[in-house]
Amino acid sequence: MGIVLGANQYGKAEVRLVHVDRSTPRHVLTDLNISTHLRGAFDATYLTGDNASVLATDTQKNTVYAFARKFGVDEPEDFAIRLGRHFIESQEPVQGAQIEIDQLPWDRLDDHSFARPGGERRTTSVTFDGDQVWVVSGLTDLVVLKTTGSEFHGFPRDEYTTLPETTDRILATSVTARWRYSSADLAFGEIYPAIRSVLLETFSATHSLALQQTLYAMGRAVLEKFGDVAEVRLSMPNKHHYLADLSPFGLDNPNEVFIAGDRPYGLIEGQVLREEAPDAGSAWQFVPGFA
Amino acid sequence: MGIVLGANQYGKAEVRLVHVDRSTPRHVLTDLNISTHLRGAFDATYLTGDNASVLATDTQKNTVYAFARKFGVDEPEDFAIRLGRHFIESQEPVQGAQIEIDQLPWDRLDDHSFARPGGERRTTSVTFDGDQVWVVSGLTDLVVLKTTGSEFHGFPRDEYTTLPETTDRILATSVTARWRYSSADLAFGEIYPAIRSVLLETFSATHSLALQQTLYAMGRAVLEKFGDVAEVRLSMPNKHHYLADLSPFGLDNPNEVFIAGDRPYGLIEGQVLREEAPDAGSAWQFVPGFA
Amino acid sequence: MGIVLGANQYGKAEVRLVHVDRSTPRHVLTDLNISTHLRGAFDATYLTGDNASVLATDTQKNTVYAFARKFGVDEPEDFAIRLGRHFIESQEPVQGAQIEIDQLPWDRLDDHSFARPGGERRTTSVTFDGDQVWVVSGLTDLVVLKTTGSEFHGFPRDEYTTLPETTDRILATSVTARWRYSSADLAFGEIYPAIRSVLLETFSATHSLALQQTLYAMGRAVLEKFGDVAEVRLSMPNKHHYLADLSPFGLDNPNEVFIAGDRPYGLIEGQVLREEAPDAGSAWQFVPGFA
Amino acid sequence: MGIVLGANQYGKAEVRLVHVDRSTPRHVLTDLNISTHLRGAFDATYLTGDNASVLATDTQKNTVYAFARKFGVDEPEDFAIRLGRHFIESQEPVQGAQIEIDQLPWDRLDDHSFARPGGERRTTSVTFDGDQVWVVSGLTDLVVLKTTGSEFHGFPRDEYTTLPETTDRILATSVTARWRYSSADLAFGEIYPAIRSVLLETFSATHSLALQQTLYAMGRAVLEKFGDVAEVRLSMPNKHHYLADLSPFGLDNPNEVFIAGDRPYGLIEGQVLREEAPDAGSAWQFVPGFA
CATH class of the missing domain: 3.10.270.10 (Urate Oxidase;)
Structure with missing residues (x-):
């Protein structure tokens, strides 16, 4: 009776991104905690340590920060969809993904000062399986x-x-x-x-x-x-x-x-x-x- | 060179008291986390285990709940002052006290429903040294x-x-x-x-x-x-x-x-x-x- | 398009049971954190608030403590199996269950003194679906x-x-x-x-x-x-x-x-x-x- | 009645230093959480924002890591004493300091593998007041x-x-x-x-x-x-x-x-x-x- 690798995923958890939109004097602050999980043809790294298909989790983190600059940070769902599509479309071995984002709320005090109420968080988990996506x-x-x-x-x-x-x-x-x-x-x-x-x-x-x-x-x-x-x-x-x-x-x-x-x-x-x-x-x- | 007992205090920490004032249909909710610390002539319990002067921490907890019913719960400072005075005046060995209260905030949703914003807490620490009191x-x-x-x-x-x-x-x-x-x-x-x-x-x-x-x-x-x-x-x-x-x-x-x-x-x-x-x-x- | 109740379960989480076996002077200490989850024919309580089938979570907790006395606490898996079978066999509406137990480790100091190393915990999750059981x-x-x-x-x-x-x-x-x-x-x-x-x-x-x-x-x-x-x-x-x-x-x-x-x-x-x-x-x- | 600055201190908290001594094949692992607090002639930064005397907390952190390389990491007390003396002796405005170190324990598995038992931590707090030091x-x-x-x-x-x-x-x-x-x-x-x-x-x-x-x-x-x-x-x-x-x-x-x-x-x-x-x-x- 053979032993085999079953379901698996890997990624970077809890990437803390704070984005400031300064396009007007009334700054917009977005505070996110982002986790990326990739699925696909990664058996080699588990079985032999061959990493030729393994997009480093450090790269995934870099992508989060670069995308925040390139595209801005809109709704967490939209940001997650953009990230997930990128990983699937740009990396051949990636066949599925789950992008999780928690948003930490901030209350506005003035144009550029904020207080964080704590407690409650808005969440999203966007799942990709090939062409399909669920939010x-x-x-x-x-x-x-x-x-x-x-x-x-x-x-x-x-x-x-x-x-x-x-x-x-x-x-x-x-x-x-x-x-x-x-x-x-x-x-x-x-x-x-x-x-x-x-x-x-x-x-x-x-x-x-x-x-x-x-x-x-x-x-x-x-x-x-x-x-x-x-x-x-x-x-x-x-x-x-x-x-x-x-x-x-x-x-x-x-x-x-x-x-x-x-x-x-x-x-x-x-x-x-x-x-x-x-x-x-x-x-x-x-x-x-x-x- | 002798060995002696120095500064000491004892009490009950984190007594969780929730009080509802139902005197009108618009209920008032007060949510407190209360710690009591007593100081005084307690050497015997440390040195010999003689507890004749030791008001049990369980009794201190009971006093918190009984006082909430007897006197209601007003501002945390006032509630702390009332508790501290009681311990000092009713128990001869108690010469000083510190009563700490954290208040958990609640936002009103309607007459009897509330949501807790989390995070920030109001605190008070009232210290008694004989007749003196500091807030x-x-x-x-x-x-x-x-x-x-x-x-x-x-x-x-x-x-x-x-x-x-x-x-x-x-x-x-x-x-x-x-x-x-x-x-x-x-x-x-x-x-x-x-x-x-x-x-x-x-x-x-x-x-x-x-x-x-x-x-x-x-x-x-x-x-x-x-x-x-x-x-x-x-x-x-x-x-x-x-x-x-x-x-x-x-x-x-x-x-x-x-x-x-x-x-x-x-x-x-x-x-x-x-x-x-x-x-x-x-x-x-x-x-x-x-x- | 109708709206219906889907999968559901309910139970008591984090029942903290400490058991001391005193049958010999060398006491045996078992420290468990137990959660019970029941599944079955509970639609009525969700739809109308009719609780005729709902074994109270308080009763589930009581059962944990009573079973610890009646049967002792052996391995977490065995204790979980005994609890799960009891709920399924004694309550007609209960058709499935999941019993989760975390064990907190203690190192022995002497016959009746112990120190807790912290960190790591042994866990078990026993799932019942009718007559079947998975550990x-x-x-x-x-x-x-x-x-x-x-x-x-x-x-x-x-x-x-x-x-x-x-x-x-x-x-x-x-x-x-x-x-x-x-x-x-x-x-x-x-x-x-x-x-x-x-x-x-x-x-x-x-x-x-x-x-x-x-x-x-x-x-x-x-x-x-x-x-x-x-x-x-x-x-x-x-x-x-x-x-x-x-x-x-x-x-x-x-x-x-x-x-x-x-x-x-x-x-x-x-x-x-x-x-x-x-x-x-x-x-x-x-x-x-x-x- | 004037308003004045009273007692104050500043520093870098929770610098996470892990040091590996590889001088023999049997590696020695030291895992520390270090906080530095400096006291002295810092009124200007509080009153006017003049930072000419304020050794940046970032510099304090860098010093921790550099000292770990230069001098190795021996007992937490000795490492704290070395750090504190450095700040006092090298920075004229620094007149006192408190260096706190928590050590996280690790159990050895083999020459270079370790498991962390969790829970308990060894601590030290070394206080400097001019030439005096307390451990x-x-x-x-x-x-x-x-x-x-x-x-x-x-x-x-x-x-x-x-x-x-x-x-x-x-x-x-x-x-x-x-x-x-x-x-x-x-x-x-x-x-x-x-x-x-x-x-x-x-x-x-x-x-x-x-x-x-x-x-x-x-x-x-x-x-x-x-x-x-x-x-x-x-x-x-x-x-x-x-x-x-x-x-x-x-x-x-x-x-x-x-x-x-x-x-x-x-x-x-x-x-x-x-x-x-x-x-x-x-x-x-x-x-x-x-x-």
């Missing part, structure tokens, strides 16, 4: 909380169940959402904040009977409003807020004082999609951390 | 950047100096600022955002010849505008943005494409104070990470 | 370095290539390895340290012409020596050590002084498998971060 | 645990006390220890592992009635055995392991199944010193995180 965009670390409008009851009770039922609890989560577009030719810069708003509004407006229900409602709302989105995948940890038991101190606690827990946490992951969505191909194959 | 408040992780308006030249060149002079560079830092109030009886909730604004405005408005100059300008501006602040201490890492060398690719780079570096980083720390400020006592003794 | 074990954060015996040359040079060729460089990486066993009934506690040794020995013994070659050699060596392993997947970041340019100071640098870089880093990921390995089914579907 | 060395992140031999009872009970007394609990902590030597001319490489062993042995051998007692015993043991150590400061978080309550499941729990908690945690900090130790001067002024 999966999203956001990560969007932390949201509701102080009411969340219940959890009616679940089965087995011999290990101690959780009381509740009709009013804090619901908090850190949303990671990724959605697959049905096209690679969209106004990504306009659609992103619109989807983000729908996610926030739906979290806020949904009276929750389970975090699963909130997750599905958020995914569904995006699909209902954005015809160019084929599917949405959401990963939502249940960041538990435990009601403090103040009875030993002769105090009640009418849903007012909570202990924010670190670990463990519930973790809900799900996919919402159109019944006749175009095939996902390998779009999700290398996207980390998703059902 | 040191501040903020941490305030990340700011200027795309122009920053120079660095005129520095000495020794045999190890290779850095070129520049009249236009990116200046970026993550501000940790702590300021000591000259009173423990102030409208802390009003003064905090005002000081934060002055720090941001001064960073933005200062044409910088050195990060040191920016640091001093920021501290001075706070002292000039806020008579109740006795001194300001600032720690500002220079988050280097290296101009990418694109000349190997036949490209110029007119301050447009930058490599954001992780390590190493410059680190500038300084204190700005009033000449006749009241004595700091032990206010800074246990405040981490400061010159 | 994927591995390790993560195994940081290794060679000061010589590593070359990199012969790679193509395009217009963005500046990297010089080298016949002697530092090679450093943080190995994440996962291997799929062809059986769920093995002496996991014996095979784990043996595979770990083979990985280390092969890293050490392989004269490297590319990190890809080292990766393949490590995977192949495991398959050659362990008939019960069907495939190995490896993710190996190239933790770059840049030779410091000391020429401005009139100094040479014969591979002696290096700058350890943080970001970016090369990232090599690959799979080595037996040609006639049993089918992987959904064993890898939810394993994070792998090609 | 404060230590370790951080030394995680230790005892499964028995730890009690906690006899503490006062106020209205907020709910903690039960115990005569057998898990005691776990992550030790940060720093000790001040009474000389800068010692065989630091020999004394370090000896002190580390005494800390571990004392943790292990002490029957603990309070973590405070264990802390003091550890500090005292170092002073008793090492005449060149003037004082020891220890920071020891109490990493709580909560006994799981299994009674709802009809199970007892005879100190066997524990929940490892993240936050909050007790935090014990204390100093043990010789009565007639030489003055500490500014040795501790800028050492982070210590009472």
Whole structure:
């Protein structure tokens, strides 16, 4: 029974690119963290150390910075598509690629000063398989909380169940959402904040009977409003807020004082999609951390 | 030559308190990370394991949650003062205390839904030494950047100096600022955002010849505008943005494409104070990470 | 075009279990971080918030602790198999599961004292699909370095290539390895340290012409020596050590002084498998971060 | 009332130096994280941006790498002393300095291959004030645990006390220890592992009635055995392991199944010193995180 090389990819991870557009006095700042992954006819380097086909990861990094100068930095999706096409078209052994970009947000203070709000990041993962391309965009670390409008009851009770039922609890989560577009030719810069708003509004407006229900409602709302989105995948940890038991101190606690827990946490992951969505191909194959 | 116990303190670190004020339909959410440190006549526990004077750290934690219910959670400074006084007044062996509180910010989405912007935190450290109390408040992780308006030249060149002079560079830092109030009886909730604004405005408005100059300008501006602040201490890492060398690719780079570096980083720390400020006592003794 | 729920799972992540076996004075300490994920007939909770089928994640956590008492904690693989079978057999709606366990290592100091070496962790991910079960074990954060015996040359040079060729460089990486066993009934506690040794020995013994070659050699060596392993997947970041340019100071640098870089880093990921390995089914579907 | 500049320092933080001694085929690997802080006559740069006295932090970094080549890298303390003296002696405005070095440990696999155990780090902080020098060395992140031999009872009970007394609990902590030597001319490489062993042995051998007692015993043991150590400061978080309550499941729990908690945690900090130790001067002024 022989031993063979299976699926593989290689590239440069976390290339930190900051771009300043100075074409007007009101500078535009773009802050990206870029990872490139190449796939193709690279067996020789694994089997014998022959690197004749291996575009160095250092070269991939150089290409990122050179392209930023040559073409500017527009939307992360467009920049990723340009990079991926370049690697596939210019290097014969490269047959596929995945370009991942996280964008770090900055708030404007004046024409050339900025403050970074931290936390949340816009993400994109563009996958190439020969001529085909899939764009999966999203956001990560969007932390949201509701102080009411969340219940959890009616679940089965087995011999290990101690959780009381509740009709009013804090619901908090850190949303990671990724959605697959049905096209690679969209106004990504306009659609992103619109989807983000729908996610926030739906979290806020949904009276929750389970975090699963909130997750599905958020995914569904995006699909209902954005015809160019084929599917949405959401990963939502249940960041538990435990009601403090103040009875030993002769105090009640009418849903007012909570202990924010670190670990463990519930973790809900799900996919919402159109019944006749175009095939996902390998779009999700290398996207980390998703059902 | 004998061996003796020197300075010591003990307490409970990182008590995560989330408080919801439901007195109106527009809920008020307060999210705090609280650490208590007690000092006093605790030699016996160190020397013999006699715990008769040692208020358990678990009890300190319980007190935090009980006080949140009994008194509500107002400004972090006021909550810290109330906690510290309680420990000193109710426990004979407790002669001093330091109560540290970090506040995690939340942005309101609607009456009872919130999103957390991440990054920056408001901080306070209240120190008690018998009847005396000092309030040191501040903020941490305030990340700011200027795309122009920053120079660095005129520095000495020794045999190890290779850095070129520049009249236009990116200046970026993550501000940790702590300021000591000259009173423990102030409208802390009003003064905090005002000081934060002055720090941001001064960073933005200062044409910088050195990060040191920016640091001093920021501290001075706070002292000039806020008579109740006795001194300001600032720690500002220079988050280097290296101009990418694109000349190997036949490209110029007119301050447009930058490599954001992780390590190493410059680190500038300084204190700005009033000449006749009241004595700091032990206010800074246990405040981490400061010159 | 209808909108439907797709793949989904839910569970409790990062349940921190520490177990002490006191059956002899020489205590045995086991420190685990356990995540449970359940799959099955859970559509109702997503669509309507009906939780009649949803075994609470709190109950899953309780089960972990109760099982540790009832059955003890043996090898992580065996504990995961027992947990997974319980959820599938006792809860009708549960049709599949993934149980992930990371083990934190402890070194013994004496009969009941231990020190934790940090860093590296043993991992397992056991996947159930109805009656079938797959065991994927591995390790993560195994940081290794060679000061010589590593070359990199012969790679193509395009217009963005500046990297010089080298016949002697530092090679450093943080190995994440996962291997799929062809059986769920093995002496996991014996095979784990043996595979770990083979990985280390092969890293050490392989004269490297590319990190890809080292990766393949490590995977192949495991398959050659362990008939019960069907495939190995490896993710190996190239933790770059840049030779410091000391020429401005009139100094040479014969591979002696290096700058350890943080970001970016090369990232090599690959799979080595037996040609006639049993089918992987959904064993890898939810394993994070792998090609 | 005037506003003035107070205490200040600046430098380069986290210079990552890896040094390979190839003088024999059995390579010696040294992995350091170095921060330099300079103090002196630097008012002009803060007040007016005049940098004529400001040795660039980039130059400080270059000096680290050049010195590693010129002098090799011996013990961290010796390397720090050499660096600090250089800055003070070669730059007239520099009147004081603090050089901090963390050493990352590596275990040898063969003549030129190594594995990094992670976790624990050896540290040193060398402070210069004109001609004077103080050496404060230590370790951080030394995680230790005892499964028995730890009690906690006899503490006062106020209205907020709910903690039960115990005569057998898990005691776990992550030790940060720093000790001040009474000389800068010692065989630091020999004394370090000896002190580390005494800390571990004392943790292990002490029957603990309070973590405070264990802390003091550890500090005292170092002073008793090492005449060149003037004082020891220890920071020891109490990493709580909560006994799981299994009674709802009809199970007892005879100190066997524990929940490892993240936050909050007790935090014990204390100093043990010789009565007639030489003055500490500014040795501790800028050492982070210590009472």
